[in-house]
Amino acid sequence: MIITKAKPTQDVLDMLGNVKKVLLTGCGECSTTCRTGGVEELDAMEKFLTENGYEVVGKCVPQLSCNKNLMKRELKAFKDSGYEAVVVMSCGDGTQTVAGLVDSPVYPANDTMFLGEIERLTLFSEACRMCGDCVLGKTGGVCPITKCAKSLVNGPCGGAKNGKCETNPDVECGWILIYDKLKKLGQLDKLYVANDDKGYKKNLYPMTINLKEDAANE
Template sequence: MIISEKKPFEELLECLEDSKKVVITGCSLCATTCKVGGEEEVLKMKAKLEENGKKVLGYKILDPACNFLKTKRDLKSLRSELKETDAVLSLSCGDGTQTVAKLVDIPVYPGNNTMFIGEVERIGKYSEACRACGNCQLGWTGGICPITKCAKGLLNGPCGGAKDGKCEVNPENDCAWILIYNRLKELGQLDNLEKLREPRDYQVNSHPGKINLRNK
């Protein structure tokens, strides 16, 4: 899941300083789960903007915001509002915000900060799980990601700086490679650590990335 958190309201007002009329979009998936872009949050934002002198012409919870063709279709219900509005405030992740921006000819401002791909431990508590590196290593590390969990992204064991099982970069985090070792020991797969791994190939994760399944 893409984890996002709200931007400070003052920052939004600054973006919308020259916009008197606003349309708000949310997202039915990740942003809704993170409590930053569902209908409840959109309605609260609507009320808050109106309290600060903005006229909210309409809103739409996109399903989901990052689906280009679906969003294009969903925005048709706001056709008249989008012709009249000065700006769109997008309460989704950065991907959803960019999708909306491609489909309208007015400014689109992000209402959230996109933080990471992560796990929902419980509502309101999230932890980073994946950096979308383009070459998943989980098959030999016991399902623990060394790219994400290790602050240095090391692929051939720990750096040697861990103390009491904690990372030297951030002592609040467990050392990823100690976690990996213990997990592989539980699985009877410690021999996975005997193979020397190639350095990370950053070419497989060049930006912006594109995948076209029609060509495969």
């Protein structure tokens, strides 16, 4: 799940500036779950923009804002609505999908925060930083790249106090979590295997994955 947070509404007004007619798009998946781009949030945004002198000429919440073909079909319906700008209430990816499909300016209503898990309906926590070289098999299924504020790969620093991270006394030290889990699994020996730092060559962005080409190369 891509976790998003709504920008301050004033920011949306600042971005829109002098245009009059606005199209609103959301996303039926992540932003709906995060309550930043579902039907209700689009309604609220419409009300807010109307109160501030804008005309919302269309609204849509596609199943996925990051699916280019799907989004293309959704946007067709608004071709003749006369919108001068689009406010996208999804993640940064969904915003760029829309931006690639329309000729008018596109403005994000959300900040994209992290890839996270849904702990409960209103609580999301970051678990994976998408490093491109998963080490979870060595660390008891607890990610040191994400759960350690320094992304240390060979064990903890000396900065934990009472098991909490030096950056935030509410956050558990990721390496103590790893230790506890490996101990439970009877895999403490894995701690002693030095991990080569992974380097950053694999993290060169922007990345593309082409399943067909990958299959052809195998």
